[in-house]
Amino acid sequence: MWPCFASDISSMAESASIRALVGGIVDYAGLFPPAGLDMAAAVNNYASYRSGGHAWMLGRFVCPVARLDEFVAAMPAGAGEGPWRLSVIVGADDAADFERVARFNEDSCPATIDAAEVKLQAAAIGAVAERIPPGVRVYVEIPRGEDPRDAIKAVKAAHVRAKIRTGGVTADAFPQIDEIARFVRACYAAGVAFKATAGLHHPLRSRHRLTYDDDAPSGTMHGFLNVFLAAAFCYNGIGAADTPRLLGLESTDELEFSDDGVAWEEYRLSAAEIETIRKRFATSFGSCSFEEPVAELASLNLI
DSSP states (O other): OOSSOGGGSOOOOOOHHHHHHHTTOEEEOTTSTTTOOOHHHHHHHHHHHHTSTTGGGEEEEEEEGGGHHHHHHHOOSSOOSSOEEEEEEOOSOHHHHHHHHHHHHHSOOSEEEEEEEEEOOGGGHHHHHTTOOTTOEEEEEOOTTSOOHHHHHHHHHTTOEEEEEOOOSSGGGSOOHHHHHHHHHHHHHHTOOEEEESSOOBSSSEEEESSSSTTOOEEEEOBHHHHHHHHHGGGGTOOTTHHHHHHTOOSSTTEEEOSSEEEETTEEEEHHHHHHHHHHTEEEEEESOSHHHHHHHHHTTOO
């Protein structure tokens, strides 16, 4: 694992635009590979991040519905200011899982589930949407390797959100740049909000070990700045040919972050516009590490 804690990293005064772009962006998924922590370790990490100097970048705690009892047992006494927000992974029996979510939110636990993630075929999205508890936003993972537009239309019709898997622990788990570009542009065209998951530990597209094992194979990983800037610049009319180019950037040399906004080539967005886009369109990404995104942004002098 990354050797330093996010709360230990000294921070420069980040610009308003980078703060808008990455504020609350990391949904912490320490239970999942490649970290694969036990519940106590993941919960303790999240508690530490919530009280650390970069808590403003932290989103929800990601937990399978099947492990909610384990999560409650692991929560520390005096869990910090405000309720913990959870995004839960719904299993094959979505009806039973959504009933469990509703009961959880009715209990007095100092945590609330306000997001859920589910993998479905497009034909099933409408039926499942009818079972969603009040106050829970659902993200439906769009299958890879096919044109996403029909599935995204079904997501739109069901008033839920989309999810893209951007990596994993093997090289073939990472979609091609064109796949991500097609997904992001289709979501924008349909007016569908989305999140990403897996493989986005690093700010920029770059090559890294695929797991934390010393002998793990390496592969090229997508960058969360690339993905979320590509989504944001949809609102500035980024072209179909430019979207993959932005997703392929491997340095910040062509990017300009300031309090006024962010710029890449002829595309410009204000910090206020970015903040709105993050709330309404490109919402977050799941990562088994919070420390890596923070540390690497710091190494780029962005925070």
